[in-house]
Amino acid sequence: MFHGMILGRRGRAPAVCAGSPMRIRAKLSRIMAPVLNGFPVLRALARPIFVYTDLVRHTVAPLLPQIIQPDPTEIYVTLTANCNLRCVGCRYGRDFMPGAQLSWPVVRDLLDDCQKFGIKNIRLYGGEPLLHRDLLRIVEHCSHLGLHSWLSTNGILLKDKIDDLYRAGLRRISIGYYGTGDAYNAYVQRTDRYHQLEAGVAYTRERFGMDVSMTLGWVLMRPTCSIEEVRSTWRFAEKYRTPIGVSLIHYSLPYFTEGPDRELQFTPEDRPAIESVVAEIIRLKSIRPELIQQSVLALRSIPDWLIKGPDMKVPCDRYRLIWIGADGTVQLCYVTFKLGNLHETRLADLLFTSEHRKASRDAFALRCPNCHCSYHNRIERHLASRIRYHNGIESDDQREASAPSQSHPSPTEEPVGPVFPKNSGASLSERPGS
Numbered sequence: 001m002f003h004g005m006i007l008g009r010r011g012r013a014p015a016v017c018a019g020s021p022m023r024i025r026a027k028l029s030r031i032m033a034p035v036l037n038g039f040p041v042l043r044a045l046a047r048p049i050f051v052y053t054d055l056v057r058h059t060v061a062p063l064l065p066q067i068i069q070p071d072p073t074e075i076y077v078t079l080t081a082n083c084n085l086r087c088v089g090c091r092y093g094r095d096f097m098p099g100a101q102l103s104w105p106v107v108r109d110l111l112d113d114c115q116k117f118g119i120k121n122i123r124l125y126g127g128e129p130l131l132h133r134d135l136l137r138i139v140e141h142c143s144h145l146g147l148h149s150w151l152s153t154n155g156i157l158l159k160d161k162i163d164d165l166y167r168a169g170l171r172r173i174s175i176g177y178y179g180t181g182d183a184y185n186a187y188v189q190r191t192d193r194y195h196q197l198e199a200g201v202a203y204t205r206e207r208f209g210m211d212v213s214m215t216l217g218w219v220l221m222r223p224t225c226s227i228e229e230v231r232s233t234w235r236f237a238e239k240y241r242t243p244i245g246v247s248l249i250h251y252s253l254p255y256f257t258e259g260p261d262r263e264l265q266f267t268p269e270d271r272p273a274i275e276s277v278v279a280e281i282i283r284l285k286s287i288r289p290e291l292i293q294q295s296v297l298a299l300r301s302i303p304d305w306l307i308k309g310p311d312m313k314v315p316c317d318r319y320r321l322i323w324i325g326a327d328g329t330v331q332l333c334y335v336t337f338k339l340g341n342l343h344e345t346r347l348a349d350l351l352f353t354s355e356h357r358k359a360s361r362d363a364f365a366l367r368c369p370n371c372h373c374s375y376h377n378r379i380e381r382h383l384a385s386r387i388r389y390h391n392g393i394e395s396d397d398q399r400e401a402s403a404p405s406q407s408h409p410s411p412t413e414e415p416v417g418p419v420f421p422k423n424s425g426a427s428l429s430e431r432p433g434s
């Protein structure tokens with residue numbers, strides 16, 4: 001079925017019952033967000049309430065699987081598979097869905113459906129989303145619908161595009177950060193691009209101050225696993241006030257690769273190096289907590305995620321996500337659980353179906369390739385992991401409550417996306433994810 005044939009279904013009422021977790025959470029967020037966004041300390045104190053609610057749900061779920069229901073709070077939209085870089089660990093711009101792009105009518109209908117279902121956080125990414133010719137009107141449409149757009153970009157074209165995007169309502173940006181200086185240029189396989197990235201960040205900060213939230217999606221992989229690399233990323237983050245979200249090199253996302261001869265990927269012999277890098281990140285976080293997005297608890301779990309891979313059994317919370325591919329694919333997460341395709345079916349008709357409910361429960365139970373997406377959220381919501389990684393350190397919740405306001409976005413990550421600027425109205429239950 002083609003897109004035009006299903007437009008008649010637009011008015012269909014969302015298939016969500018009034019007392020569903022999604023409705024309750026959405027209502028709570030709507031009431032509390034305006035209040036808490038004005039009071040960062042209160043907001044930091046409120047976040048643990050959402051984490052603990054999930055902790056209880058995740059603890060009960062193995063005995064009562066029905067308690068896990070689809071609850072999409074954010075959607076990741078791959079606007080284009082094209083890219084202007086050639087990162088060693090990525091296939092976009094080359095052999096993953098080559099040339100595929102979402103058209104404006106498809107994205108417009110998608111956003112309309114998101115609004116209907118209360119999916120407020122819209123991650124616009126790719127590939128490189130700044131290459132999409134309709135990006136401006138997509139951001140404008142998000143603003144018009146009261147949705148929070150969040151752009152994930154390599155930042156190379158940021159300087160040219162940010163003025164228009166700001167006017168369209170964009171306030172949140174995360175930037176893929178793959179090394180500093182020449183190491184970055186080597187990884188993206190292009191000469192002299194690092195200074196373009198830096199120029200874009202510097203310009204945005206200078207022009208819009210903290211009105212635009214910018215974070216770094218720093219990828220921890222073998223080439224970046226050193227104290228020097230951590231410190232140079234930290235200096236960048238301090239200079240431009242761009243908190244660092246620690247992403248972990250993937251092993252199962254179809255659009256990433258582990259490099260020739262798996263040169264980006266870790267082996268058990270790398271554990272000591274990973275542990276010292278993590279210790280350094282935790283040390284830096286103790287100096288300026290707001291510049292590292294993950295909690296200490298989550299950071300302490302990183303060596304296990306990187307060395308154990310799929311043997312790391314921590315329930316997945318991606319029943320909160322919907323992923324859209326550049327070819328229109330609709331999935332529960334980036335890796336698996338296909339629900340349909342936007343070129344055949346509207347999003348509205350793919351949500352809260354029996355298939356969506358089953359995918360949510362299967363994701364939670366790790367009946368999937370089990371990646372480390374959303375590792376920080378998963379660790380915080382898993383009782384056994386909380387016990388394992390806490391080990392006598394100051395409680396993360398205490399730490400977060402006493403930290404300055406930018407340390408934690410209101411609520412979703414992989415990591416982690418950007419922090420939510422004041423008055424963004426972002427939902428309380430979410431924190432951006434990978």
Ligand SMILES: C[S@@+](CC[C@H](N)C(=O)[O-])C[C@H]1O[C@@H](n2cnc3c(N)ncnc32)[C@H](O)[C@@H]1O
Pocket residue numbers: 083089090125126127128129152153154174175176177217218219247248249250256257434
């Ligand atoms: C796929 S990129 C797309 C957006 C944009 N082109 C960029 O590079 O930021 C989105 C995020 O994926 C993360 N990422 C990139 N390569 C990765 C890899 N091999 N493993 C894990 N995460 C990765 C980065 O943190 C980046 O922010």
Ligand code: SF4
Pocket residue numbers: 083084085086087090091092093126127128154176
């Ligand atoms: S990680 Fe981002 S910038 Fe690098 S090739 Fe992939 S899509 Fe392009």
Ligand code: SF4
Pocket residue numbers: 316317318333334335336362363364366368369370371372373
């Ligand atoms: S753990 Fe499984 S369900 Fe969760 S994001 Fe990874 S592949 Fe998807």
